Amino acid sequence: MPPRILIVGGSIGGLFAAVLLHRAGFDVRVTERSVHGLEGRGAGLVAQREVFDILREVGVEHLAHVGVTAHERIYLDQAGAIIHRQRTPQTQLSWDVLFRTFRHLLPDERYHIDRQAVSVAQEPSGARVTYSDGTEERADLVIGADGVGSTLRSAVAGPKSRPTYVGYATWRGLVPEAEVPVSAAGQLFDRFAFYEMPGSHILGYLVPGPDGSTTAGRRRYNWVWYRRYTPDELDGVLTDVDGVRRPFSLAPGRVRPDVAAAMKSDAARLLPPAFAAVVAAESRPFLHAIFDYAPPQMVSGRVALMGDAAFVARPHTAMGVAKAAGDAFALRDALTHTPDMDAALAAYAAERAPVGAAIVAYGQRLGGSLG
Structure with a gap:
């Protein structure tokens, strides 16, 4: 056997x-x-060589082309002006599609x-x-x-x-494309966008919809905001809506309303207008502390x-x-x-x-x- x-x-x-x-x-x-x-929990991912290799190995190499392409990288200042750009096209694959595909490749009786x-x-x-x-x-x-x-x-x-907490965490959002304000969409869509400030930065890009769709209007805008927190501050933001301090992260819907509101207020004060708008548009932000x-x-x-x-x-x-x-x-x-x-x-x-x-x-x- x-x-x-x-x-x-x-x-x-x-x-x-x-x-x-x-x-x-x-x-x-x-x-x-x-x-x-776990289906429906993922966003986009930047595929490296090993990912393409495993897609090829199991006969689903076509998934390497099911993604959203950012045609350039842009860097903003706080006022929202583009201060630098790079012509570096990059495609973000769908985590959901990847997960769903490999889950279907394994017989149901072997996954519990x-x-x-x-x-x-x-x-x-x-x-x-x-x-x-x-x-x-x-x-x-x-x-x-x-x-x-x-x-x-x-x-x-x-x-x-x-794992050791490294002193910062990421706030994240996955905003349906149709809910992104037009002014923000005009600057951020089809690009990999960044804003950097001392001790913090935010980035964002379009990813496929939860069903893997790459059709305009059915995609999502994925933003990730890195912020410093002392251990005591981290205890506060990782305490969920039930008052339980979670060790690593909070899923969508688990962040306390007061904590989410404070984060959005900070975004309006600190971030370029387009990024502040997509942060405000996320109704259920989620949070991951970063570890080594x-x-x-x-x-x-x-x-x-x-x-x-x-x-x-x-x-x-x-x-x-x-x-x-x-x-x-x-x-x-x-x-x-x-x-x-x-x-x-x-x-x-x-x-x-x-x-x-x-x-x-x-x-x-x-x-x-x-x-």
């Missing part, structure tokens, strides 16, 4: 690994803690939502995951693909293996980490999805080319650990003026 592989975490990275390993003949199962699934892992324990020639409902699952290999707040990380990297993390190891026994469960890099790199794709390829290749699983996992870690460390360091350099 083929080895049984359990992947904890069913977002893009976990799906990349699951599809590649399933096609290679492994007995793969994915568990995801989300109760309602509403399964929150709470711990993992090593066993002879395998590992056992315990879920919040008290049930357990054993596998020959458990892969932690459960993101920045990984539950499985401590089993590999130790109990103190938590590089683990001392990616594998322990029969538990392996991948994606953001392993290395947490700042979003300036635009390499999160590419990093996950690279990890998925390396896992598949190691497990198919090396019959001994322990040797295969060692080969996987030896290949990917230097890559992950380099990406984290790159993000630190790019974010040096903010953190």
